[in-house]
Amino acid sequence: MRADLLERYQALPLPTTRDEHWRFTDLAGFDPDAWDAAATAAAAVPSMLDLDIAAAATIDESGLRLDGAPEGIRFEPLSDDDPLVGSLVQADDKLRAHNAAVWEHGLLVHVPAGVELEKPLYLRVASGVPGGSLFWRVLVVAEPGSRFTFVQELTSASDDMDAYVNGVVEVVVRDGAKVEVVNVQRLSPKAWLFASCHARVERDAELDWVEGGFGSGRGKVWIQNDLADRGATSRVTGAYFADGSQHLDYDTYQLHQAPDTTSDFAFKGALRDAAATVWRGMIRVEEGAQKTNAYQENRNLLLSKTATANSIPGLEILANDVRCTHGATLSQVDREQLFYLMTRGLPRSDAERLIVRGFFQDVLDRIELQPVREALAAALEARIPKS
Incomplete structure (x- = not known):
């Protein structure tokens, strides 16, 4: 199977801006074969999340290390013999095929039926070798009626380290289970990041996904x-x-395959300097998925005149009794708000920091885990330079 996947990877072309989903992301100059698959890793930077955890794991270039697991919980190395591996994320483009063909380090999180964990399970993915590549995979399975939180944090050893990071997270939420997945990314701004996250949510189950993006250069x-x-x-x-x-x-996708289902995707971003962002969202409602309730939004705040944000919402609806809405906005800092705060004695940077906090407050309020909510708020505010 790995040999077939490697052949598929080698045969598939690297995406270009002629491909619709890559129209605003140019991979020119990126060669996925040019990175060193190093066997050792440098020390990684400290975590930005201060969590009281039930179990921890670390994945870096040297492998997977585990630090305990609650009794009855499978928190262990992932094997590609597991029938659920690759059942959601398909090797249908070059980057996903690359991961499927060569990944070595993976984590299985399997919580039995009816088990409720008060403390989160934590995985740290640490890119620690300059010029190195890191491939990893995570499979999360929540059996019926289980309740827990899984946190994944992506870090680099230094802010000037170039690297190629390629990961896959597959999540299966069985009937009546509730799972919160937190993914915080703060890789070096010189790192290339490609991550595929795909979840299947079954009858009366609930998935709450939190995505925080502060690092990486492109991907x-x-x-x-x-x-x-x-x-x-x-x-x-x-x-x-x-x-x-x-x-x-x-690139987000909400697939409604059954009736009486609900999805709510909300992304907010702030941009400075010459930074650029792309958000593409699609809600698809299959035929027969009546009583669907789906929403998506993307709001962007520009803190400089040279920043660029592209928002591409979309709907594909094959049923006739649904409620599907979307919205996208792009705005600059309100000059009246800025003037008001500065006339109250605040330096411009502090005034901008307050405006940014207010802009993100409603999405931060959606995050249930308080330490994560506070860490993301601090990370967002810290990106505004002090006077």
Whole structure:
């Protein structure tokens, strides 16, 4: 199977701006074969999340390390013999095929039926070798009636380290389960990041996904939620901040396959300097998925005249009794708000910091885990330079 996947990877072309989903993200100059698959890793930077956790794991270039697991929970190395591996994220483009063909380090999170965890399970993915490549994979399975939080944090050893990082996260939420997945990314602004995240939410189950993007230089993050059975609910909350020459690209997909399903995707971003962002969202309602309730929005705040944000919402509706809405906005800092705050004695940077906090407040309020909510708020405010 790995040999077949490697052949597929080698045969597939690298996406170009002629491909619709890559129209605003140019991969010119990127060669996925030019990176070193190093076997050792440098020390990574400290975590930005101060969490009281039930179990921890680390993936870096040298492998997977585990630090405990609650009794009865499978928190262990992932094997590609597991039938669920690759069942959601298909090797249908060059970057996903590359991961499928060569990944070595993976984590399985399997929570049995009816088990509720008060503390989150935590994975740290640390890119620590300059010029190196890191491929990893995560499979999360929530059996019926289980309740838990899984946190994944992506970091680099230094802010000037170039690297190629390629990951896959697959999540299966069985009937009546509730899962919160938190993914915080703060890789070096010289890193290339490609991440595919795909979840299947079954009958009366609930998925709450939080996406925080602060690092990487270029690449793409895919997030797809399949509402696969009646009563399934998913909510995705995204917050990102880009500065310098960063280029962040989020490609989201809400697939309603059954009646009486609900999805709510909300992404907000702030941009400075010559940074650029892309957000593409699609709601698809299959034939027969009546009583669908779906919403998506993307709001961007420009903190400089040279920043660029592209928003591309979309709807594909094959049923006739649905409620589907979307919205996208692009705005600069309100000059009257800025003037008002500065006349009250605040330096411009502090005034901008307050405006940014207010802009993100409603998406931050959607995050249930308080330490994550506070860490994302601090990370967003920290990107505004002090006077």
